[in-house]
Amino acid sequence: MHIDVLTLFPELVSSVFNHSILKKANDKAKYSYNLVNFRDYTENKHSKVDDYPYGGGAGMVLTPQPIFDAVDDLKEKQSTKPRVILMCPQGATYNQNKAEELAKEDHLVFICGHYEGYDERIREHLVTDEISIGDYVLTGGELGAMVVIDSVVRLLPEVLGNEDSAPKDSFSTGLLEHPHYTRPADFRGMKVPDVLLSGNHAKIEAWRRKESLKRTYERRKDLIDADLLSKNDLKIWEELKNNY
Structure with missing residues (x-):
């Protein structure tokens, strides 16, 4: 499995990948990962990735261009058709069944937002899954993405020391x-x-x-x-x- 994480704050999630089971599994090549700062893809001369919402309202909205371009580039590099996962409070509540489903995929792309929300065209035309880890709001999608990634990677073959551990977990x-x-x-x-x-x-x-x-x-x-x-x-x- 290969995992891409689109985030404005790669350093926020890099430490999670570098410890415990996630690090051991990566060292043993059970999966690979890549952290992508989608600000690098913006065509805005000021490197902005957000803008004011049409119709007014509080907060800023992530613009579609850098996120679409980043995902297009990742698809081309991996030559795959990945599951593109939007971390969002409006998404389906995450559970063990979803973890087991995602663990069967070859390529996962996580989009971690900030600010008020996403341009709706990202939701409608780019993502395959919208996931929420609970009925509350975080300042960004990174923590939620790492929860999902941790729960998925531990289900991959030969990641846990005892192959009986995951099937006997709570919820499994x-x-x-x-x-x-x-x-x-x-x-x-x-x-x-x-x-x-x-x-x-x-x-x-x-x-x-x-x-x-x-x-x-x-x-x-x-x-x-x-x-x-x-x-x-x-x-x-x-x-x-x-x-x-």
């Missing part, structure tokens, strides 16, 4: 993940559940499934799709409803 299974414990078995009188020390893998998996259902019931009932639950899951789900 349709449920929130079960609790985890590590050494010591007794910390200040707080003990690890006996079943996890038993060595009985069948019982451990059953406990984890039940705890996952319990945590989802307590925190995110909206995630549950009853059609995807097994008979035993449904039995546990009914018990949870009766106990709460």
Whole structure:
């Protein structure tokens, strides 16, 4: 996978790429990335990339020319037809299903805006996806883009040390993940559940499934799709409803 990030502030996102899983994956050539300051593409003699909105109003609007030209150049360099993603509060709310969908692509282009918004022609004629990471507004799209990129890259083959990690994450299974414990078995009188020390893998998996259902019931009932639950899951789900 190759990822391009269009931003007026490349230094804002470069440090994220240079740490932790994103850096390790890039060092191992599991993906590549490129930071593009789309101001470099402007034809404005003052290097402006924004202008006042037609009809008046507060704030400035990003002009289409530098962003269109930047994306056209990236498409030509990569010889691909990328997913062009606009980070925008009006976009579809991001989730794990979208991360898994994007992880199958070869080329992603992220457009990170600032100011009041984008010229609508960018939205209508250039982008393939509009994504929001939540119902709130940030000063720019960079932080949101890095959230999306991190969640996508970790799904790429051989990026995580344990290939079982991503498929068992919260949301990947349709449920929130079960609790985890590590050494010591007794910390200040707080003990690890006996079943996890038993060595009985069948019982451990059953406990984890039940705890996952319990945590989802307590925190995110909206995630549950009853059609995807097994008979035993449904039995546990009914018990949870009766106990709460």
